[in-house]
Amino acid sequence: MKSFYLILVVQSLFVVSAFSQSFDFFYFVQQWPGSYCDTKKSCCFPSSGKPDADFGIHGLWPNYKDGSYPSNCDPDSHFDQSQISGVLRRMRSEWPTLACPSNDGIQFWAHEWEKHGTCSALDQHAYFQTTLDLKNQVNLLQSLTSAGIEPNGNTYSLESIKDAIKQDVGYTPFVECNNDSSGNSQLYQIYHCVDNSASKLIECPVFPRGRCGSQIEFPTF
Template structure:
């Protein structure tokens, strides 16, 4: 198994950021990381989850955790870029129903998901403003979520949320067959303190929200369990 993690993926997994003096809203990303989260993993963790004050998030499908631009030449994922554009909920009013379902805030204490969307726009959307305005940024993330359809993609390969363990290599093979390149998977601890519960899946998309072949290498969260991860029931 190839366990090499490319530089840009290491930066992403560690949530590295670069100075806004280097990156501004005029910087153009090459593609985007779309990070999916399995809600049950968060809700059963020590951190726990709280449903938002408004909206009805899906808890039996992957939700969007982050959507952030990748700048291949610099090998970076910048954050909090210089911009004069403030987050305006009215700009994404038509997207709110689907954002509430597929990009909700599950943090505790309970809050309105609009606070999450504001944070995501300021942190990552601001760094893609040269190609995506506020509406287009969130619309692209929703389009990528729908087009990739990660739950179905895995299900077609026999990988379903039933509380069983699945080899990381099987997850990666399913992703590769879908033309999405190699996958990176992060996990949470199980009852034995091992990081083997599937939590987040890193895939790639274009700025239009279309599928994009990730140029990184396969990486699984934990090798202590034979590179297997538990896919919790919703």
């Protein structure tokens, strides 16, 4: 009987280990709300009110080194709001939704968990807590404003933005742009990479596709 239970434990550990190694790294993605809102599509503030003028979390996404990624790994694992009850205040502040119509963020967080979190080898509470903790490590607005790069509608060089973040955070970011309502390129999302245990930042094995121009706008919010 002891041998039987030992086999079950070993098999369980193997499954957990295999699953945890089924992707190579995470993208940790933060978004500038001014750029989300300053598009032809516009935005809606969450039911909790206008978010702070700070980068908000978009997500923590498992990825492969070939540029592809797993998604929706467990269709039976649905978002459970009770799992984030202890961090709900931080979720509203640091992981706000800007989608229309105005809402409480539950649909956004459910999407992130079900598409990406179920592939993370973390349980729901750990997934959201870990992502919030990463934001504490990567204070993008502080990195940029300390270098004189402020969200005032001015244009800055892409290289100066990347250099300011790398100097402060210690790792090379990927900068994603979108277009404002007039078609101008603007600072939209910043990607950093995290090892597949979600325990530390790393240099990105591969960057997402897409590129910004050499000069980009940092809009107000």
